[in-house]
Amino acid sequence: MKVRFAPSPTGKLHVGNVITALRNWLFVRQHGGTFLLRIDDTDTARSTKAYEDGIRTDLTWLGLTWDEEARQSARFDVYDKARDRLIAAGLLYPCYETAEELDRKRKIALSRKLPPVYDRAALALTDAEKAAFEAEGRKPHWRFKLSGKRVAWKDLIRGEQTVDTASMSDPVLIREDGAYLYTLPSVVDDVDLGVTHVIRGEDHVTNTGAQAEIFEALTGGTRPEFGHFPLLVGADGETLSKRIGSLSVESLREQGVAPLAVLSLMARIGTSDPVEAVDNLDALVAGFDFGKIGRAPARFDPEDVRRLDAQLLQHADYAAIKPRLAALDCDLGEAFWLAVRGNLAKFDDVSLWARVVQGPIEPQIDEPDFIATALGLLPTGPYDETSWSSFTEAVKAATGAKGKGLFMPLRKALTGQEHGPEMKSLFMLIGPDRAAARLAGTTA
Ligand code: GLU
Secondary structure, eight states: OEEEEOOOSSSOOBHHHHHHHHHHHHHHHHHTOEEEEEEOOOOTTTOOHHHHHHHHHHHHHHTOOOSEEEEGGGOHHHHHHHHHHHHHTTOEEEEOOOHHHHHHHHHHHHHTTOOOOOOOGGGGOOHHHHHHHHHTTOOOEEEEOOOSSEEEEEETTTEEEEEEGGGSOOOEEEOTTSOBOSHHHHHHHHHHTTOOEEEEEGGGHHHHHHHHHHHHHHHSSOOOEEEEEOOEEETTSSBGGGGGGGGBHHHHHHTTOOHHHHHHHHHHTTBSSOOOOOSOHHHHHHHOOGGGBOSSOEEEOHHHHHHHHHHHHHHOOHHHHHHHHHHTTOOOOHHHHHHHGGGOSSGGGHHHHHHHHHSOOOOOOSOHHHHHHHHHHOOOSOOOTTHHHHHHHHHHHHHOOOHHHHHHHHHHHHHSOSSOSOHHHHHHHHHHHHHHHHHTTOOO
């Protein structure tokens, strides 16, 4: 079994690409096959090395490892051979219409309420007419001659599918400037590199109709299995491409979210499984099933990534998180992590609590008399599990304050914050010296 993830290096990877990569990856890891990373860079004008490097960085960060790599721009000779075979078989023919001429034909067809399908006028050109176009300086583009029959396949996700090639224009495979469009190289590579399953978004269903016939022409009948899943849409139902910049993998990484927050969402979005934080890829592999993917567009909401990220943090072990704590200069030990992890909406929030524990922070004192009394009752260290309750019991007995009236002024004086982790834990971590200084109103 071999699958491929085939991004074009003409932009940054975004959440829509992630879902394609992940579904291929989960499927092939479940079955023990090969994951091919194919760089679709036939558009040499728009493809860049920087985008290509970005794709590798993003996949590596996500943990979506690949077993093999191919690059289309290194394979033009293979495509040329396929082109020549198709021309020899009479299945690839030169066309000389300009973009304006084609547009005019389309408009005429539409005004007659006919489908705007290419009329194949070029098939009737004589050699003399072609020579005349060439003499004018026109260069041909090349179209693949569809059979006009119905193409059928059993889609891994959509079930029985048919595409009526009679309702389609013969696809252009090669542009006037000789550049290959995506359609032919993709099929040639799938054949040549032994791809067994093509899993991609449903924007490619019509392509599959045409590509199935190209497979037929090149192999005499063998073609991969196909699976097409619904596209992602924004929370408001519009396509994601409009806001794609903010939904790039790079920007998610820069926001500090964990890769598994992204993958947990992408593995389950639009499926019958509940979306929940999963802290390892193996669990996602085990639960993957094409049968669970629904037919409706999947709604993507960036808030869901943040929610899952917070869920992952709330359950993260100290050992697993230690390197990230160290990178932020916030590794204050396991007790610290266990005390604060439940209060993090995002990982970077940990630096606030590291500062609360280590100082300096400015205490917030609204009731100086109350806090002065508390200072007089502050136990000497070292503090343990019981120190906070014995301290607050003593303050309560001396002042009569209870509930919020007791705890809020103490929390604000000791942490400078109105909310946060349990005071019992923070109190131990802050320790007697800093607690005394803060209750005395000093920045510490
Ligand atoms: N480079 C193509 C794309 O990004 C690949 C499509 C396919 O999976 O066949 O749309």
